[in-house]
Amino acid sequence: MATLPESALMQRAAAGLAAVCARVLGGPYGSRVVLLVGGGDNGGDALWAGARLAHRGASVDAVLLRHDRVHPAGLAAFRRAGGRVVSSADVPLTPETQRAIARADLVLDGMLGIGGRGGLRDDAARLADAAAAEAGLVVAVDLPSGVEPDTAELTGPHVRADVTVTFGTHKLAILADPAAQVAGHVEFVDIGLAPYLPEPVAGMLEPVDVAEMLPAPERNSDKYRRGVLGLLAGSAQFRGAAVLAAGGAAEGGAGMVRFVGPDEVATQVLNRWPEVVTSADVADTGRVQAWAVGSGLGDGRAAEVAAVLDTGLPVLVDADGLRHLPETLDGRALLTPHAGELARMMDADRGDVEAHRLRYVQAAARRWNATVLLKGSTTLVAAPDGRIRVNPTGTPALATAGSGDVLSGLAGALLATGMEPFDAGSAAAYIHGLAGQAAAEGSGLPSASAVLDALPAVLAALHSAR
Numbered sequence: 001m002a003t004l005p006e007s008a009l010m011q012r013a014a015a016g017l018a019a020v021c022a023r024v025l026g027g028p029y030g031s032r033v034v035l036l037v038g039g040g041d042n043g044g045d046a047l048w049a050g051a052r053l054a055h056r057g058a059s060v061d062a063v064l065l066r067h068d069r070v071h072p073a074g075l076a077a078f079r080r081a082g083g084r085v086v087s088s089a090d091v092p093l094t095p096e097t098q099r100a101i102a103r104a105d106l107v108l109d110g111m112l113g114i115g116g117r118g119g120l121r122d123d124a125a126r127l128a129d130a131a132a133a134e135a136g137l138v139v140a141v142d143l144p145s146g147v148e149p150d151t152a153e154l155t156g157p158h159v160r161a162d163v164t165v166t167f168g169t170h171k172l173a174i175l176a177d178p179a180a181q182v183a184g185h186v187e188f189v190d191i192g193l194a195p196y197l198p199e200p201v202a203g204m205l206e207p208v209d210v211a212e213m214l215p216a217p218e219r220n221s222d223k224y225r226r227g228v229l230g231l232l233a234g235s236a237q238f239r240g241a242a243v244l245a246a247g248g249a250a251e252g253g254a255g256m257v258r259f260v261g262p263d264e265v266a267t268q269v270l271n272r273w274p275e276v277v278t279s280a281d282v283a284d285t286g287r288v289q290a291w292a293v294g295s296g297l298g299d300g301r302a303a304e305v306a307a308v309l310d311t312g313l314p315v316l317v318d319a320d321g322l323r324h325l326p327e328t329l330d331g332r333a334l335l336t337p338h339a340g341e342l343a344r345m346m347d348a349d350r351g352d353v354e355a356h357r358l359r360y361v362q363a364a365a366r367r368w369n370a371t372v373l374l375k376g377s378t379t380l381v382a383a384p385d386g387r388i389r390v391n392p393t394g395t396p397a398l399a400t401a402g403s404g405d406v407l408s409g410l411a412g413a414l415l416a417t418g419m420e421p422f423d424a425g426s427a428a429a430y431i432h433g434l435a436g437q438a439a440a441e442g443s444g445l446p447s448a449s450a451v452l453d454a455l456p457a458v459l460a461a462l463h464s465a466r
């Protein structure tokens with residue numbers, strides 16, 4: 001801001017914001033727009049964008065949260081463009097403002113942005129409710145007002161947006177749950193901040209990042225170059241888990257899978273994946289480069305999990321395997337709990353974990369000195385050194401039995417190629433999410449087997465993105 005004329009950044013933000021609004025309205029001419037305007041620069045963005053929409057023929061009303069604190073230049077521009085203020089001093093929610101919201105094609109939420117803390121209060125909360133209940137589209141300016149910008153938590157009343165237009169850089173609150181769940185579709189407006197931004201607190205992979213992480217299939221590849229995975233999964237009770245995890249590894253590019261388990265499970269794995277080699281004991285398994293343990297293991301089997309952890313190889317621990325973790329690990333493990341499993345590991349309440357996903361995943365990574373991948377609608381991956389990645393792919397349709405087993409085999413296969421656990425976990429979550437999306441396109445609510453079937457095409461597309 002110091003290098004630019006006054007309000008230059010706000011003008012860039014408002015121009016991008018107005019363009020998105022115009023697009024979602026299908027053209028602003030003749031549409032009704034209501035601005036909810038807070039006292040800070042977030043409100044200023046809304047007023048400047050409202051002025052642009054009014055210039056293009058929209059009928060724009062503004063509800064000011066506080067008449068004594070409003071962006072002065074933004075308000076002046078809004079009035080010059082023909083915009084009307086429909087609230088009266090310090091009474092934002094009147095029958096008139098309520099009517100305006102109910103009639104609006106689009107409500108632009110400019111109450112709070114990155115300066116907001118602690119949720120919406122009183123009138124602001126009631127305006128958010130009115131917009132959610134009655135308005136057409138709700139477009140949030142920068143962030144849905146009331147969410148916690150830096151922790152992605154919901155600590156009080158907040159806006160529920162259909163679209164969020166964010167400026168300059170992505171904020172955690174629009175990437176990570178629970179806050180991301182109220183952001184709707186996210187549009188990014190570049191206002192030229194990139195050279196000035198500090199190191200990011202979290203990363204998000206793009207297709208080319210994942211493609212570059214994957215080992216290139218080489219002509220002279222032998223199975224050890226592609227990675228050999230040891231798999232300790234499944235039980236008499238949960239045989240399918242072993243079949244799906246083996247499939248995740250086999251379809252995920254493993255050079256070979258060495259399965260350990262009781263005969264009745266091994267038979268079923270072999271029926272589906274004849275390329276798998278089986279043995280009855282961890283000690284009898286031939287050479288492997290990484291292990292995946294835990295999917296469908298059931299209770300017990302602690303000694304086998306301990307034997308795997310003792311090998312000193314990179315190990316992925318999933319599901320029931322997470323019951324048998326030692327006090328600490330050696331930094332080479334990848335733990336893949338869902339919120340319920342993480343709650344049990346941390347002796348916490350599941351609801352508390354869901355409300356503070358970022359905090360818990362980082363705490364677990366520190367506590368076990370391991371990379372922790374927390375599954376869920378937005379998967380988070382935390383390294384013990386504090387790095388965080390948020391996974392952008394996936395679909396709610398992935399919340400299906402066996403989907404986690406596929407992920408564990410796939411992530412294990414990537415570990416076996418020599419990728420560090422942080423990369424293996426985040427790349428696997430990315431690929432698994434894409435496979436879920438592809439499978440959902442086919443059938444709406446795909447089974448875990450359908451996700452598995454989608455893996456080869458997704459991997460082939462990523463390889464060609466290099």
Ligand SMILES: NC(=O)C1=CN([C@@H]2O[C@H](COP(=O)(O)OP(=O)(O)OC[C@H]3O[C@@H](n4cnc5c(N)ncnc54)[C@H](O)[C@@H]3O)[C@@H](O)[C@H]2O)[C@@H](O)CC1
Nearest residue numbers: 009010013040041042045112113114115116117118119142
């Ligand atoms: N910083 C930048 O480079 C840019 C910022 N822009 C906009 O400016 C916004 C940030 O503006 P501000 O820093 O003025 O802050 P906000 O507009 O987010 O919030 C205004 C003020 O409200 C108060 N407040 C905090 N929590 C509250 C609560 N729960 N209830 C009521 N009041 C509360 C605080 O004093 C805060 O400073 C961004 O989100 C973005 O929309 C854009 O104009 C583009 C450039």
Ligand SMILES: [K+]
Nearest residue numbers: 112141143145
């Ligand atoms: K906002």
